[in-house]
Amino acid sequence: MLFLSRLAITLMAALGCSAGDLLTLPEHFRPDPFGGIVEADRSPGAAPARTIVMEGARASFVSCHLLAIMTQPGDYSLDVGSFPAASGLQVDLYREWFHYLPATKNYYPDALVPIAAQYRSKLPDPDNRVANQTAQAFWLDVWIPSGTAPGTYRLKAALNADGKLSTVPIEVKVLAALVPAEDAVAMDHNTYGTSWLVTDYPSLSKPAGDAFFASDRYFELIQAYHKVLYENRGVFHQLGYGHGGKVGPEFAPRLEGTGKSRHVADWSMYDRHFGPLFDGTAFAKTHLGPRPTKLVYLPINPEWPASFLWWGEPGYEKEFLNVVGEMERHFREKGWTNTRFEMFFNHKKRYKAFPWDGDEARFPNDTAYMLEYKRLLQLAVPPDSPVKFVFRTDSSWTLDRQAKDLAGVVNFWVCGQGELAYQPEVARALKERGDTVWTYGASPLVTEPASHIALQALRPWIWGIDGFVHWMATDAGPDPWFNFAGGAEALVYSGDRFGVGAPIPSVRLKLQRNAVQDIALLNEFRKTHPVEQLRAEAARRFNGTELKDWWSPRPAYADKDPLDRTNADEGVPEGPKFHEALDAGAWQRVRTYVFDLAREVK
């Protein structure tokens, strides 16, 4: 593979590239550090070009790669100009980090380091340390505000290397169509607790010492995670309690008393953490503008706010009602009525703290606990409350049984994707009764084609459900920079090594965002087109499939008692059109369809 990349450089030199050349690639052809395209994204005819034209609707981003290519080591400067001020178009530039993957012995770009529009460095990049590197890649985001007049706008980017100038024209065609602020599918990014922030941000945590977890920088850092994902049309979930019921002090109000005297003693840490998220001010300086965060885990678990010591006795109900009632009042008085507060049980009995599984329940006698918590929540929250409490469960083994047993109890379902895939009737039933339905899974590795991340956004929309959870989005591994496992559990990275005291986005996150905004726009056309027609055409363009191909046949194991099932039971695998045969350009074909529809908008 390295040979092919080097060949690309040789060919470019033969085609007239000088010592410093600036080239472009569309977003779905990710560059390698030698002037070529990464193996996963290569397709016939794809190659860096001397210009690029991007098309986009208003209130959305368009993106591309810029490649600074130098056949000889040396200094360079990159200057990305600006669009005419009247256009309102705004440019964000990032340096792409080339991660080394020992498993495949090659490099893939993913982490995006924010840089200024005028940038100076050298090749090979002294920080990235890629031997014989001849190309530095940059990710260019262009934000098209909702008020931009439709039309074509241009800027020039210039590379200066060894005193020679290389420029590329960049053209953005702005359509009249407007991407709605509300997404048709929610892309969620999950993590657990905050202890990992200490190791991920030594520049922040070490100087603060013991005071780190109470410092302003700490709360700003948490909010920065919400912000980077919000800005990229995503949601961030951070679970604040452990399997034994230990609640992080920043995830819950401090309680005092026992039994009937149990009450909230102090909201200050909780409000400091969540206030800017619930009123939207944490998102003030984003292109998408300030809006309250959509969803949040509550700290409720079998040990909070009521002590499990009183389970089954009057004190448990009293402690629960006292505190959850206070939460409802506090949220209402603060005006936090646009966020959905999730009562969600993550604990598993295998961690030995409670006798029942809250997460991925498997045993029939665990259901009674869920019914009891629904009863308690109903008692605690006035029926006419404007505060949105929801009861969420993550379900896999017993999805069909839980869907029946917990009808009217759970109203937010996060389903194992493989389980829901053969149960379209369950998805339909849940949606028909008004429940929210997501699926969950891991993120595609960087070594998979660029379109694979879009599949995770498209599938829920094709299925007629509401979202997808990347079950772990912040764990890039012990050394993502030089010894990377591929990023199945990371879509953002710590910015610490780059002097950024905040998470930085990834190429995959940006690709996902661009797909999500396309789906939001596509979904708008259900006002004028049958939605099944829209879905069918998107599926056809994406991977040449029909809608029925997106559901799996019922596997043999599905008819077993859930307790007799194992992870070794083989499901019916999806066809290659969803995997190895899914090319990097798949999403571009959907985008073309969306924009064909959008061009009809005047």
Add this chain to the structure above:
Amino acid sequence: MRGIIAFLVAASPLLVGQTQLSAEARAQELDRVAKAATAMVDGDVCLHIQTKRSIEFLQKKDPRDPWIASDNFDVDHPAFIQTKKTLMRLARLCPEACDANLWMPLEGNPEPVQVLIRNVYEMSSFWNWGNLHQPMPDEMKRVLTTGERVTFRGKRGMISVLAPVYDSLGNIVALVEVVSQERRDLQENVK
């Protein structure tokens, strides 16, 4: 029994106030609670906590399903709850935040040991996070064979006192780990 429990719970608001104890004083306080644990925890009930089916799966290995034991881990709810509540009450006797964890050897296999009930601070000098069972530490072996209480100074400033749990026949069937930490990590194990 009920009277003792009522006393413990009534006293708990005073007892749980955070104090700065020396390591020696902490160990003495934990030993006092561990001694009470031997008196209070019902070994016959402990023997009923893990279901027979779960025990059968506990040491199963399947190369195609690395989670076969944990996915089938299950407990008898009344036995678990009764014992956990006793442990929680015992923990309220500590003058500072502490946990009382229940450990049991595996049925028919004296070598491994498993934590069977943990508590809210998620502290243990011995538990490797997520392990269903693990090799038996020498300190636990000593408690199970001699009936002595054993004090152990563990990782990150933890002190544990291990105490035997007896069934009605006088057999040592389990042990309780009463554990506290010099400086609690409020964020650890929130995951």
